[in-house]
Amino acid sequence: MTPAARVQAAIEILDQVQAGTVAERALTNWARKSRFAGSKDRAAIRDHVFDALRQRNSAGFLGGGSDGRALMLGVLRAKGETLEEVFSGAAYAPAALQAGEAIAPEGETPLDLPDWLIDPLQESLGAAFERTAEGMRHRAPIVLRVNLAKTSVTQAQHALEAEGILSAPMAMVETALEVMEGARRIKQSTAFLEGLVELQDGASQAMVAALPLRDGMKVLDYCAGGGGKSLAMAGRVPRATYFAHDADANRMQDIAPRSKRAGAKICLLNAPVEAAPFDLVLCDAPCSGSGTWRRTPDAKWRFTEEALRDLVAVQAEILDAAQALVKKGGALCYATCSFLRAENTDQIAAFMQRHPEFTLEWQRSYGFDDGGDGFFGAVLRRA
Numbered sequence: 001m002t003p004a005a006r007v008q009a010a011i012e013i014l015d016q017v018q019a020g021t022v023a024e025r026a027l028t029n030w031a032r033k034s035r036f037a038g039s040k041d042r043a044a045i046r047d048h049v050f051d052a053l054r055q056r057n058s059a060g061f062l063g064g065g066s067d068g069r070a071l072m073l074g075v076l077r078a079k080g081e082t083l084e085e086v087f088s089g090a091a092y093a094p095a096a097l098q099a100g101e102a103i104a105p106e107g108e109t110p111l112d113l114p115d116w117l118i119d120p121l122q123e124s125l126g127a128a129f130e131r132t133a134e135g136m137r138h139r140a141p142i143v144l145r146v147n148l149a150k151t152s153v154t155q156a157q158h159a160l161e162a163e164g165i166l167s168a169p170m171a172m173v174e175t176a177l178e179v180m181e182g183a184r185r186i187k188q189s190t191a192f193l194e195g196l197v198e199l200q201d202g203a204s205q206a207m208v209a210a211l212p213l214r215d216g217m218k219v220l221d222y223c224a225g226g227g228g229k230s231l232a233m234a235g236r237v238p239r240a241t242y243f244a245h246d247a248d249a250n251r252m253q254d255i256a257p258r259s260k261r262a263g264a265k266i267c268l269l270n271a272p273v274e275a276a277p278f279d280l281v282l283c284d285a286p287c288s289g290s291g292t293w294r295r296t297p298d299a300k301w302r303f304t305e306e307a308l309r310d311l312v313a314v315q316a317e318i319l320d321a322a323q324a325l326v327k328k329g330g331a332l333c334y335a336t337c338s339f340l341r342a343e344n345t346d347q348i349a350a351f352m353q354r355h356p357e358f359t360l361e362w363q364r365s366y367g368f369d370d371g372g373d374g375f376f377g378a379v380l381r382r383a
Contacts, residue, residue: 001041004086004093007072009034009041010048011094014068023049023298043184051075053297055137057110064105069094073101112137116305121290124341128367132339135368140294142179143170143372144186145200147231147262149238153177159191172371173206175235195261198235200228203291203372204337208232210362212331212379215239217279220272222322223247227255227266229284229335234264243278245269277327285315287336287343291366291374312342319351323358323382332358332380337373339365344376357383 001009009030016026027049031042052059052071059074060066072094076083089096111118111133122129144167146156153169157177160167165182177197179186191197213219213233217240221230224244234242244266246252252268259266269275288311293300319334326332334351336343348363363378 001037002092003044004088004090006041006044007048007076007086008092008094009037009045010052011068011072013045013049014052014071017049017053017298018067023053023296039184048072048075050139050297053301054139054294055112056297056301057112058137061105061107061109064101077104114301114303117290117300117303120308120340120342124339124344125367128369132368132374136293136297136300138294140201140292140373141371142183142186143200143202143205144177144179144197145205145232145235146175146177146197147195147235148175149235150194150263151196156191156196159196160189163189163191165189165191170202170371172202172366173209175209175232176202176205176372178202178371193261195263198228198231198258198262200232201292201373201375203366203370203375204228204335205232206366206370206372207335207364207375207377208236210364210377210379211282211333212280212361213237213240217241218275218277219243220245220269220275220278220281220325221266222272222281222283222325223285223318224255225251225284227252227258229282230255230266231258231262231264233282234259234266235262238264242266243269243272243275245272272325276325278325278330279327280331280333281322281326282333282335283318283322284335285318285343287311287315287338288340289337290339291337291376294373308340308342312347315343315347316350319347320354323351323355326382328382330382331361332382333377334380335375335377337375339367339374339376344378348378348380352380359383 013026013030017023052075059071062077063070063074087094087097125132146153157167165185166180167177170176170178186192219240219242221244224246230242230244323332358380361379361381366375
């Protein structure tokens with residue numbers, strides 16, 4: 001495909017997303033219908049789509065509209081590209097530029113955030129708001145977690161390098177490697193297939209590293225999903241006993257193959273009360289995902305005030321249920337990939353009012369300045 005044809009494909013996909021289709025689904029549907037497109041074509045089109053969604057407000061302003069064509073005009077204009085070469089009207093290229101489209105608009109570029117979220121994010125982030133808002137307009141780093149139960153960081157780096165994947169250690173946590181080159185080779189690499197490394201953001205790894213884990217503990221990942229936190233805990237402290245639970249058991253279907261690859265043993269539970277009490281219960285709660293919107297930018301535009309209120313209520317219910325599974329003297333750990341105070345420190349403060357038998361040992365927010373996604377973690381101790 002020519003560069004212009006890739007832009008036209010991105011325009012068509014963006015129109016579907018603007019009509020309500022989730023970006024990943026729209027990209028998958030297009031790829032299935034477009035067997036002629038090679039892997040490099042699909043990757044380039046995906047980058048166009050995600051760049052446009054990350055920058056939807058500013059791209060729309062620069063492109064003079066909100067449809068896929070205007071968004072791609074805005075993205076390419078912001079990059080300083082020659083628009084006439086792309087919007088040429090040639091075969092498979094976007095239609096030629098119209099008179100109004102050739103003129104760049106004047107005025108202040110808007111923030112790439114939903115209007116209703118600006119105040120809550122400013123209140124939550126303080127001095128880091130502007131840097132974070134700018135960071136959301138760009139791609140997130142690709143980060144690997146080294147499985148210390150199988151290898152060392154240096155050995156993992158060498159194994160990756162042998163397959164053309166270059167990486168660099170991250171200061172925020174010892175197990176994290178940022179991928180600098182060869183990211184698309186990761187899932188076919190021997191290092192990945194043999195469980196030496198796993199894809200996991202650095203902030204998530206840093207939170208797990210701060211948990212009070214030790215040999216012999218009985219640990220429950222209460223909102224396990226695909227098991228990323230369970231595997232990270234087992235990689236750090238393999239001589240503990242790990243259990244995983246999720247309200248939707250289907251979300252845990254990847255845990256068995258992932259744990260086999262990693263050399264970890266994780267027992268899946270439908271009713272965790274039957275195995276209670278636990279020394280440590282981790283609640284990686286469902287949340288807005290605002291800390292990961294660089295990776296799922298269309299979610300930013302779908303999120304609503306009502307959804308936030310519903311999530312805060314669900315998070316409180318999860319904490320209230322999970323605390324009953326913690327033994328006396330045990331730890332309850334809470335985590336979100338969110339920047340919003342309502343989901344983080346406010347949630348912890350409200351929980352402690354409801355459950356005064358718990359004391360707060362620590363809580364911390366991670367941001368883009370730390371090198372990873374936005375993340376929040378807290379540890380509470382039962383008396």
